[in-house]
Amino acid sequence: MFRPDFMEWFEGLRLPPYHLEKIDGQYELTFEGKWPEVMLWEIPALAVLMELRGRAVLRDMGRFELQVLYARAMTKLWEKVEQLRGETGLRIADFGTRRRHSFLWQDWCVQAMMEGLGKKFTGTSNCLIAMRREVEAIGTNAHELPMVYSALAETDDELARAPYDVLADWHEEHDGNLRIILPDTYGTKGFLEHAPDWLAGWTGMRIDSGDPATGAEVAIRWWKERGEDPTKKLIIFSDGLDEAKIVELANQFKGRAKVSFGWGTLLTNDFRGLTQDDALAPFSMVCKAVSANGNPTVKLSDNPNKAMGPADQIERYKRVFGVGDQERLDVVV
Numbered sequence: 379m380f381r382p383d384f385m386e387w388f389e390g391l392r393l394p395p396y397h398l399e400k401i402d403g404q405y406e407l408t409f410e411g412k413w414p415e416v417m418l419w420e421i422p423a424l425a426v427l428m429e430l431r432g433r434a435v436l437r438d439m440g441r442f443e444l445q446v447l448y449a450r451a452m453t454k455l456w457e458k459v460e461q462l463r464g465e466t467g468l469r470i471a472d473f474g475t476r477r478r479h480s481f482l483w484q485d486w487c488v489q490a491m492m493e494g495l496g497k498k499f500t501g502t503s504n505c506l507i508a509m510r511r512e513v514e515a516i517g518t519n520a521h522e523l524p525m526v527y528s529a530l531a532e533t534d535d536e537l538a539r540a541p542y543d544v545l546a547d548w549h550e551e552h553d554g555n556l557r558i559i560l561p562d563t564y565g566t567k568g569f570l571e572h573a574p575d576w577l578a579g580w581t582g583m584r585i586d587s588g589d590p591a592t593g594a595e596v597a598i599r600w601w602k603e604r605g606e607d608p609t610k611k612l613i614i615f616s617d618g619l620d621e622a623k624i625v626e627l628a629n630q631f632k633g634r635a636k637v638s639f640g641w642g643t644l645l646t647n648d649f650r651g652l653t654q655d656d657a658l659a660p661f662s663m664v665c666k667a668v669s670a671n672g673n674p675t676v677k678l679s680d681n682p683n684k685a686m687g688p689a690d691q692i693e694r695y696k697r698v699f700g701v702g703d704q705e706r707l708d709v710v711v
Contacts, residue, residue, distance in 0.1 A: 379552065379555045379556070381551075387414075391415065391418070392415075393409075393415060393418060393419055393422075394409060394410065394411030394412070394415050394416060394419075395409075395411075396408070396409050396419065396423070397409070397410070407423060407427070407665075408668075409423075413526060413667075413670070416667075417522055417667065419665070420476070420522075420665040420666075421475055421476055423665055424476040424477060424663060424664075424665050425475060425476060425477075425478060425481070427663065428476075428477050428478060428479065428480075428647065428663070429478070429479070429480045429481065432479050432480055432658060433480075435653065435657045435658050447649075447652055447653065450652050451479075451483075451648070451649055451652060452486070452490075454648060454652075455487060455490055455645075455648065456490060456494065458620070458621040458645075459490060459491065459494035459495060460494070461621045461622075461625065462494075462495060462498070462621055462624065462625070463494055463495055463496075463498070465498075465625055465628055465629075467628070467632065467637075468495070468498040468624070468628055468639070469498065469500050469636075469637065469638040469639065470491070470495065470498060470499055470500065470624065470638070470639045470641055471499070471500045471501045471502065471503070471516045471517075471638065471639070471640050471641065472484070472487065472488055472491065472499075472501070472502035472503060472504070472507075472641060472645060472646065473503050473517065473616055473640035473641060473642040473645075474487070474503070474641065474642045474643055474645045474646030474647065475502075475503045475504045475646070476642075476665075477642065477643040477646070477647055477660060477663060478643075478646035478647050479646060479647040479649060479658070483646065483647075484502075484504060484507065484646045485507050485510075485511075487645055487646050488502050488504070488507050488511055488513070489511065491645075492511065492513065499513070500513075500514060500516060500638065501513045501514030501515060501516035502514075502515065502516065503515070503516060503517045503640075517640075518556070518558045518560060518584050518614065518616075518640070519548065519556070519558070519560055520560065521560065521562075521563045521586075521666070521677055522666065522667050523544045523548075524540060524541040524544045524563045524564070525563060525666065525667055525675040525676065525677055526667050526670045526675060527540040527541070527543055527544045528540040528541070528563075528564075528675070528676065528695070529667075529669065529670040529671070529673040529674065529675045529676070530670050530671060530673065534694075534698050537695070537698050538572070538698050538699065541563060541564060541569060542572075542573065542574060542577075545559070545577060549576075557580040557581045557582075558580065558581055558582050558583065558584050558612070558614060559577060559580055559582070559583045559584070560583075560584045560586060561573075561583060561597075562585075562586055562587045562588065562593070562679055562680045563677055563678065563679070564676075564677075564678045564695060564699040564701065565678055565679075565680060565699055565700075565701040565704075566585075566588065566593055566596055566597075566680050567596060568699045568700045568701060569699075570596065570597075570600045571700075573600075575604060578600070578601060578604035578605075578606050579606070581611070581612055582611050582612025582613055582614060582635075582636070583597045583611070583612075583613055583614070584613075584614040584615075584616055584640070585597070585613060585614065585615050585616070585617065586616050586617045587617055587679040587680040587681045587684055588679070588680025588681050588704075588705070588707065589705070589707065590615050590617060590623070590627060591627065591630060591631075593680065594613050594615070594627070594630075594631055594635070597611075597613060597635075598613075598634060598635060608634060608635045609633070609634065609635060609636070610636070611635050611636060612635070612636045612637075612638060613631065613635045613636065613637050613638070614638045614639070614640055615627055615637070615638075615639050615640070616639070616640035616642065618644075618709075619639055619640075619641050619642065619644060619645075620644040620648075624639050624641070627639075643660045644660070647660040648660065662709045666686055674687055674688050674691050675687060676688075676691045676692055676694075676695045678692065678695055678696060678699070678701055680704065681704065681705070681706065681707045681709070682704045682706055683706050683707060683708070683709050684709060
């Protein structure tokens with residue numbers, strides 16, 4: 379799956395320094411350096427921050443209070459597993475590394491999914507846990523790739539081509555592997571309307587923002603228009619999922635496409651309602667590239683509440699990519 383020169387580089391990888399400061403009561407954590415090194419800070423940085431936040435809340439709890447808290451959290455997760463285990467044809471992976479409650483809790487969640495769901499549980503995005511529990515390390519590419527390619531574009535024409543240049547390079551690099559399209563960085567509708575025909579031959583598509591059912595319908599229609607059979611394609615849902623939404627989407631698209639779920643924060647960090655003032659409730663926290671060679675990066679998404687970047691650049695990107703009115707949806711996690 380990976381070239382020898384990449385593995386040699388990866389073996390010697392050391393993450394660049396980080397910079398942490400407090401500005402107007404808010405902590406600001408940044409990284410600067412070569413892109414292949416800097417981008418790999420995202421997962422450990424977010425995981426460390428979420429675990430530190432959890433430890434701060436738990437610090438003043440007594441032994442029995444902690445035992446009861448985790449017993450309730452375990453029960454809550456197991457009830458989700460029991461609801462899912464009765465559904466036929468499910469494929470669910472753990473995508474919850476970045477915003478997990480803690481490493482040990484994520485490991486427990488993976489073991490619970492393995493026991494409760496059996497073959498319906500397809501793997502985890504945490505490579506260490508995958509190795510220790512002997513399950514597949516699983517995931518897809520991310521928004522940062524088109525964001526940086528786009529920031530490096532010098533003209534509007536180059537900007538419009540950037541999301542496809544990313545996938546062309548990916549197509550060449552991985553030689554048949556890991557071919558899942560992530561189309562929503564600058565709006566799914568416009569991305570698919572202008573996508574080259576060869577992309578329709580990829581394995582599937584990840585739906586990561588906007589209304590998930592609408593996104594899946596757009597994907598199915600796009601495949602049909604290009605002569606592809608949607609029932610042989612994979613749709614991965616990965617945004618704001620919990621057990622009820624997983625069941626709903628699985629039933630809605632059963633028989634229309636292969637469906638899989640990347641279950642994130644509400645798998646590995648659902649302590650909602652279990653502490654006073656809901657102090658352990660999960661929240662949306664992200665780490666994104668903010669510039670490349672001094673040029674600001676932009677992410678539009680299918681949900682304008684997830685847009686990132688300077689206001690003037692957001693308007694420029696909306697013009698270049700033909701993004702019109704979008705429905706604003708609450709960002710849960």
